[in-house]
Amino acid sequence: xxxxxxxxxxxxxxxxxxxxxxxxxxxxxxxxxxxxxxxxxxxxxxxxxxxxxxxxxxxxxxxxxxxxxxxxxxxxxxxxxxxxxxxxxxxxxxxxxxxxxxxxxxxxxxxxxxxxxxxxxxxxxxxxxxxxxxxxxxxxxxxxxxxxxxxxxxxxxxxxxxxxxxxxxxxxxxxxxxxxxxxxxxxxxxxxxxxxxxxxxxxxxxxxxxxxxxxxxxxxxxxxxxxxxxxxxxxxxxxxxxxxxxxxxxxxxxxxxxxxxxxxxxxxxxxxxxxxxxxxxxxxxxxxxxxxxxxxxxxxxxxxxxxxxxxxxxxxxxxxxxxxxxxxxxxxxxxxxxxxxxxxxxxxxxxxxxxxxxxxxxxxxxxxxxxxxxxxxxxxxxxxxxxxxxxxxxxxxxxxxxxxxxxxxx
Amino acid sequence: xxxxxxxxxxxxxxxxxxxxxxxxxxxxxxxxxxxxxxxxxxxxxxxxxxxxxxxxxxxxxxxxxxxxxxxxxxxxxxxxxxxxxxxxxxxxxxxxxxxxxxxxxxxxxxxxxxxxxxxxxxxxxxxxxxxxxxxxxxxxxxxxxxxxxxxxxxxxxxxxxxxxxxxxxxxxxxxxxxxxxxxxxxxxxxxxxxxxxxxxxxxxxxxxxxxxxxxxxxxxxxxxxxxxxxxxxxxxxxxxxxxxxxxxxxxxxxxxxxxxxxxxxxxxxxxxxxxxxxxxxxxxxxxxxxxxxxxxxxxxxxxxxxxxxxxxxxxxxxxxxxxxxxxxxxxxxxxxxxxxxxxxxxxxxxxxxxxxxxxxxxxxxxxxxxxxxxxxxxxxxxxxxxxxxxxxxxxxxxxxxxxxxxxxxx
Numbered sequence: 001x002x003x004x005x006x007x008x009x010x011x012x013x014x015x016x017x018x019x020x021x022x023x024x025x026x027x028x029x030x031x032x033x034x035x036x037x038x039x040x041x042x043x044x045x046x047x048x049x050x051x052x053x054x055x056x057x058x059x060x061x062x063x064x065x066x067x068x069x070x071x072x073x074x075x076x077x078x079x080x081x082x083x084x085x086x087x088x089x090x091x092x093x094x095x096x097x098x099x100x101x102x103x104x105x106x107x108x109x110x111x112x113x114x115x116x117x118x119x120x121x122x123x124x125x126x127x128x129x130x131x132x133x134x135x136x137x138x139x140x141x142x143x144x145x146x147x148x149x150x151x152x153x154x155x156x157x158x159x160x161x162x163x164x165x166x167x168x169x170x171x172x173x174x175x176x177x178x179x180x181x182x183x184x185x186x187x188x189x190x191x192x193x194x195x196x197x198x199x200x201x202x203x204x205x206x207x208x209x210x211x212x213x214x215x216x217x218x219x220x221x222x223x224x225x226x227x228x229x230x231x232x233x234x235x236x237x238x239x240x241x242x243x244x245x246x247x248x249x250x251x252x253x254x255x256x257x258x259x260x261x262x263x264x265x266x267x268x269x270x271x272x273x274x275x276x277x278x279x280x281x282x283x284x285x286x287x288x289x290x291x292x293x294x295x296x297x298x299x300x301x302x303x304x305x306x307x308x309x310x311x312x313x314x315x316x317x318x319x320x321x322x323x324x325x326x327x328x329x330x331x332x333x334x335x336x337x338x339x340x341x342x343x344x345x346x347x348x349x350x351x352x353x354x355x356x357x358x359x360x361x362x363x364x365x366x367x368x369x370x371x372x373x374x375x376x377x378x379x380x381x382x383x384x385x386x387x388x389x390x391x392x393x394x395x396x397x398x399x400x401x402x403x404x405x406x407x408x409x410x
Numbered sequence: 411x412x413x414x415x416x417x418x419x420x421x422x423x424x425x426x427x428x429x430x431x432x433x434x435x436x437x438x439x440x441x442x443x444x445x446x447x448x449x450x451x452x453x454x455x456x457x458x459x460x461x462x463x464x465x466x467x468x469x470x471x472x473x474x475x476x477x478x479x480x481x482x483x484x485x486x487x488x489x490x491x492x493x494x495x496x497x498x499x500x501x502x503x504x505x506x507x508x509x510x511x512x513x514x515x516x517x518x519x520x521x522x523x524x525x526x527x528x529x530x531x532x533x534x535x536x537x538x539x540x541x542x543x544x545x546x547x548x549x550x551x552x553x554x555x556x557x558x559x560x561x562x563x564x565x566x567x568x569x570x571x572x573x574x575x576x577x578x579x580x581x582x583x584x585x586x587x588x589x590x591x592x593x594x595x596x597x598x599x600x601x602x603x604x605x606x607x608x609x610x611x612x613x614x615x616x617x618x619x620x621x622x623x624x625x626x627x628x629x630x631x632x633x634x635x636x637x638x639x640x641x642x643x644x645x646x647x648x649x650x651x652x653x654x655x656x657x658x659x660x661x662x663x664x665x666x667x668x669x670x671x672x673x674x675x676x677x678x679x680x681x682x683x684x685x686x687x688x689x690x691x692x693x694x695x696x697x698x699x700x701x702x703x704x705x706x707x708x709x710x711x712x713x714x715x716x717x718x719x720x721x722x723x724x725x726x727x728x729x730x731x732x733x734x735x736x737x738x739x740x741x742x743x744x745x746x747x748x749x750x751x752x753x754x755x756x757x758x759x760x761x762x763x764x765x766x767x768x769x770x771x772x773x774x775x776x777x778x779x780x781x782x783x784x785x786x787x788x789x790x791x792x793x794x795x796x797x798x799x800x801x802x803x804x805x806x807x808x809x810x811x812x813x814x815x816x817x818x819x820x
Contacts, residue, residue: 018428178424281697283693284697290693291692300717301717302713314711395697
C-alpha cells in the first residue's frame with residue numbers, strides 16, 4: 001500500500017515556512033509499513049491542486065493533503081476537493097458544534113468567516129480538531145482514500161496520530177513494519193567508524209545501515225523492514241550488537257539521547273561533581289551541562305573568564321603562565337581546570353581556552369585552535385584541537401569534545 | 411520564468427530529514443522574481459527521478475535538483491541525469507583538482523569511492539564546491555536549465571547564492587521582484603503589536619503584512635511584489651516607517667538581526683562593559699552574548715552560580731539574603747547583579763535566578779518563576795517573570811527578556 005503527500009500553501013512555495021509536516025507524516029507512514037514514493041507542494045491554486053491530485057491518485061492508494069483548510073479566502077482545499085469529487089458543500093452539524101465549543105471555551109465570539117469551515121463536501125467523514133478550528137476530512141473514492149489535514153503541526157500531529165493512523169494501519173494490513181535505530185558516535189572518529197562498520201554499510205535490504213556525519217558526531221542508522229514489530233526489533237538488535245562490539249567506547253547514545261545527557265547520567269551515577277572554566281566557548285559548556293533536568297546534582301559552577309584579568313584575578317591563573325604561554329595555551333587550560341575545581345570544591349574541573357574567530361587568529365595561533373584540560377582526583381588530561389568552521393561551530397565543537405573528554409575519563 | 415525544485419533522497423521520504431533546502435531555494439527564487447509553482451521529493455530511485463524530471467521539464471524553465479551527488483551507491487542523481495540527457499560520464503579535470511585540494515587541506519587520503527564524483531556528464535558545467543566534495547552541475551537542454559546541487563545545506567547554500575543565483579537573475583529578466591522584510595519585536599507585547607498594526611494586517615496584495623509569534627519575540631513580515639527592486643524597496647520602506655512609528659522601542663531588529671546582536675551593537679557603541687551572574691539559565695546568557703564576533707570588547711565575565719554555596723562564597727551574595735528570601739528572589743537577583751558588576755569591574759551587572767523546571771517548583775515558587783536584575787552606574791532594575799514551557803524554553807525566554815532589559819536600559 002502506498003501513500004502520497006501533497007502540501008498546500010503558497011507560503012511553502014515562497015520559503016516562508018519549512019515543511020515539517022511532510023517529514024512527520026512520512027515517518028509515521030513508514031513505521032506503519034506504508035510506502036511513500038512521492039511528496040509534493042503546490043500553492044493555494046485550485047487548478048494546480050487538481051493536477052496534483054490527479055497525478056497522486058494515479059500513483060498511490062492513499063492521498064494526504066495538508067493545509068488550506070482555514071477560514072480565509074486563500075484556503076482553497078475544501079472547495080477544490082468538493083468540485084473535484086463532484087460533491088456539494090453542506091453544513092456539517094458535528095463541525096458546527098465543534099466550532100461553537102471551541103469559541104465558548106475561549107470566551108470569544110464566532111466570526112462569520114470561521115463558520116465557513118462548517119461547510120464540508122457531502123458524504124465525507126469529518127475529523128474533530130481538538131486544538132484548532134479546521135476539521136479534517138476523509139473521502140473514499142474508487143477504493144482510494146483522500147485525507148485532508150489542517151496545516152499547523154500542533155493541529156495536524158494529534159489528529160493524524162489519533163484519528164487517521166489507526167485507520168490506515170487497519171486498511172493497509174501492511175505485510176511489514178519499518179523500524180530504525182540511530183547509534184550516536186563521538187566525533188573525530190569518522191575513519192575508525194567507517195573502517196569498523198564497512199561491511200555493515202554494504203548490507204542489502206531488508207536491513208541496512210547508513211552513516212551520517214553531523215556537526216561534532218557521527219550517526220549510524222540501522223533500518224529494517226520486517227513482517228512484524230518483534231522480528232524488526234530482533235533484526236535491529238542483532239546489528240546494534242555488532243556495532244557496539246566494534247565501536248563500544250565511541251558510542252555515547254542512541255536515538256534521542258544527547259552527549260550532555262550521557263555525561264549527566266555518568267556524573268549522577270558516580271555521584272561526582274563538576275565545575276567549568278570557559279573562555280572561547282563563552283558559557284556554552286555550562287549551558288549544555290545544565291540543559292539536563294536535575295543538573296544541580298552534579299553541576300556546581302561555571303566561570304566564563306573572557307578577559308585575561310578575570311582569568312588572573314577571579315579564577316587565579318598565574319600571571320606568569322598567562323605572560324609566558326599566552327591565554328590560548330595548554331598551560332593556561334590546565335590552570336583554569338585546576339583553579340575552577342578548587343573554587344567550586346568539585347571532583348572534576350574542566351578548562352577551555354581557544355580562538356573562536358572569525359577574527360583574532362594569528363599564524364601561530366589560528367582561529368579554531370582550542371585547548372581543553374580536564375582535572376580529576378587522580379588524573380589530568382590536556383588536549384589540543386584545531387577546528388574548522390564558523391564561530392558558532394567552533395564554540396559548539398569545543399563543547400562537544402569537552403563533553404566527550406569528560407565521558408571518556410570518568 | 412518559472413522554476414521547479416526536485417529534492418532527491420529516500421531519507422526525506424522516510425521523514426528522517428526535514429527538507430530545509432526547498433524553503434531556502436524557494437525564498438531566494440521568489441526574491442529574484444522567479445515563480446515556483448511546484449516542488450517535490452523523490453527517493454533514490456532512477457525510474458521515479460526520471461518521471462519527475464520529465465514532468466518538471468514540461469512545466470518549468472528551470473529545474474533544480476538537490477541531493478544524490480555523493481560518492482555512495484545510493485547517490486543516483488549524476489548517472490540518472492547523464493542517461494536522461496544521453497550524455498557520457500567523463501572525468502572532469504576541475505573536479506579532480508578540487509577533490510585533491512580538499513583532501514590535501516585535510517591531510518587525508520582520497521578514497522577511490524570519492525573519485526567517482528569526478529565523473530560528470532559530458533558537456534555540462536561543473537560548479538566548484540568550496541565546503542564539501544560533490545560538485546554542482548549546470549545542464550542546458552532545449553532552452554531549459556537543469557541545476558543539480560548537493561544535499562547538505564552548508565554545501566548547497568553558498569553554492570546556490572554565489573554561483574547559481576546571479577546566473578538565474580540574468581536569465582530571468584523578471585518582470586517583477588518579490589521583496590520582504592521581517593521586523594523583529596520584543597516578546598510580551600503581542601496585544602500591543604496586534605492593536606498597533608491591525609490595519610496593516612488587512613492590507614491586500616501587492617503589499618501585505620503578516621504577524622508571526624516566535625519563542626520570545628514577535629515578527630511582522632512585510633512582503634511586496636513590484637516591477638523592480640527600487641519600487642519594491644519603496645513599498646516596503648513605506649510600511650516599515652509606519653510600523654516603526656507605532657512600535658519604535660519594541661523593535662530590536664530586522665531580517666537576520668538578533669537580539670544579542672542588537673545588544674552587542676549598543677554596548678560596543680556606548681563603550682560599556684558587562685558581566686553576567688546566572689543561576690537557572692546556566693550560562694546561556696553568557697553564551698548568547700559571546701556568540702557575536704568581537705564580544706570581548708564588551709563582555710568581561712560570566713559566572714554560573716548554580717549552588718547556593720557558590721552564590722555565597724564565590725559571588726559574595728549575603729548568606730542572610732539567601733536565608734531570608736531564598737535563592738529565587740528579587741533580593742538575590744539584585745545582589746547577584748551588584749556582586750558580578752563589582753567582581754568584573756564592569757559598567758553593567760546582570761543577575762538571573764529562577765526555576766527552569768521541570769522539577770523543583772513549589773506552590774509559592776512555581777517552575778517558570780524567574781527574577782532578573784540589572785545594575786548600571788546610576789540605575790537598577792529588578793523584574794519578576796512567570797514563564798511557561800519546557801526547561802529549554804524557560805532558559806531561553808529568561809535570556810531573551812534579560813537581553814531585552816539590557817537593550818532598553820542602556
